[in-house]
Every structure is written in structure tokens, then in C-alpha cells.
Amino acid sequence: MITSIAVNELFETHRDKLTLEHVAGNDGKDRFIQFEDAQLAVEDVPDVSFVGHMNFIHPHRIQVIGYRETQYLENLSEAEQRTAIQGLYDGDPLCIIVANSIPASDELIKHSNLSGIPLYSSLQNSQFIVNHLQYYLSHTLANRITLHGVFLEVNGIGILLTGESGVGKSELALELISRGHRLIADDAPEFSRVAPDTLSGECPEQLKDFLEVRGLGILNIRAMFGDNTIKDTKYLRLIMHLEEMNEKQSRQIDRLRGSHQLKNILGVDVEQITIPVAPGRNLAVLVEIAVRNHILSYKGYNAAESFIQRQQEFINKNN
16 A cells, blocks of 8 residues: 655656646655545545645645636735745645746745745646646545455446355356446455545456456456456445345345445445345346446435335325
8 A cells, every 4th residue: 555655756657647847946755745644635634635726724735826826926015925925835835836837936936945845837727737636646545445355337336246255256247247247356356435435446456357257267357358348446336245045034134125234444334235145046137226226225216215105105095
């Protein structure tokens, strides 16, 4: 897991995409974006964020100056402008980026050279810079966990198939892929918390494209089914837990609402549905229907409650 990124590494990584040029200050090798800052930002602490437009009240770790910020500074008197820029550097940002092809002022260059804080310029729009770096940093530095299971995209929803070894997760995944759904990761998908209520999942590089099926061995899904059957990342929205049950255990499941619960992963509650595994059950169809029902519930519709309400209206009508 990445715990910090040097500012100069960030600069080199995004130099071409953001058309960045080093203007003043040091090269950023001794300035780091820390994992602790990333966690605070994910937890939505008001005064901690990675990157944003110039802000004196809640300073960002990376301050971006665009048209509005430049206009604000230019409308100040010379003394007020010097005070504002001094306050900008007193906040000890990791670096400052002047966007929109705006030339860096002499005052900014002077303060960067005195403080050693890197000053960069960019041809790109300031909002594009903020969005791009915020997305990159929140994903790169987010806390991660590896879970056992198969991570898929089914009907546009990220689902994780879990269950004991040998229960049939890979076989079910293979059937879903053959029905047009997409594989993200087999066996050890990695999940990171990229927002207060959002988990993003991806496949470790060494396992990409491969799926292990008992009896068949290792299969290359991309080679067999094509590029469209592989998805790089997806938000985790639903866990489908496969469990072998005897008849007595199956009867204990609520027949109206099914077996639903919440599973907490990295502080995020994810809906988990337990599906009994038994001969003759079409698990692929059950998973597809569970996803469709999850989408309906997300929109506010609950089939069980609707059914109960209809029966109650029928009883009231006939009494």
C-alpha cells in the first residue's frame, strides 16, 4: 500500500497530462503527500483536502490559482496583495499551481524561492487540474483491503461473489461472463475507500484477465471472450454470499425479504445477500435478479413492502 507520494513524483507523473512546468521553489523531493492526510480527506474532515482552488480559510495541500483567484488578488491593493500571498505561503502548501496559462507573478516567484515551496504553471483549466489530481490522489493513497472472492460487473453494478472454497464462485462467475457480464478480479480483489461511502475495487496486476475454475485450471478470460469482458475498476455495491444449506437452514430464511444484511468494509456498509446453494438452482439467474432488485431498492422500491401493502388493502377491502 502506498503511504506517501513526493511532490516531484506527482509532478513527473502528470507533467504531460496537465502541461506542468516548474517555475520556482525547490523540486519537491523533500515534500510529501502523506497517507494520514488521505484518510482525513476520505473521512470528510472539513479542513483537510488534497487539492483545490486557492483558499485561505481551509488551505488545501495543493493550492491552484485560476482566473477568479488571480482576479481576486489583482483587485487588492499592493499591501493587501502582499499580505494575501504571505498568508498563502504561511499555510505551508505542498506546492502551488498557476493554471489557465496565467503567468506567475513576481511576488509568487519570490515567495516560492524564499520558502522552497514548488511553484508550477499549467496551460490547463484550473477545474480540470483540481478534478484530475483529486481523483488520482484519493485512489492512490486510499486505505486498501484484499478480500477473497470474485469481483464482477453485472448489469452495470459491481458485485463480489463470496463463500467457502469450493462452493462454486468461479463456476458461477464463468457462467455470468458467458452471459455478457464482465470480470474485474478473481480470488483476491483489492478494495479501497475513495469516498466516505464508496469502495472501489480492482485486480492486482499479476492476476488480471485470469480466472481459476476447478477442473479446467487457469483460464484467460480476455483471450477467450474478448476485451469487452474485462473491466479494470468498479465501485462495490453488492455482495452475493454463496452458502451450502440443509433444508432446515433454508427454511429459516425470511420468505418475504430474503437474507439481507450489511457488511462493513473499511467503514463502509455494503449490502450482502446470502444465496443458498443447492442442486438444480440457477445461480446465475438468481444473481442477475438480485442485482435488478438492488437497483430497484436503490430507487426507493421495495417489493416485499409493496406486497404486504397490497395484501393489507385486500384484507381491509373485504372486511
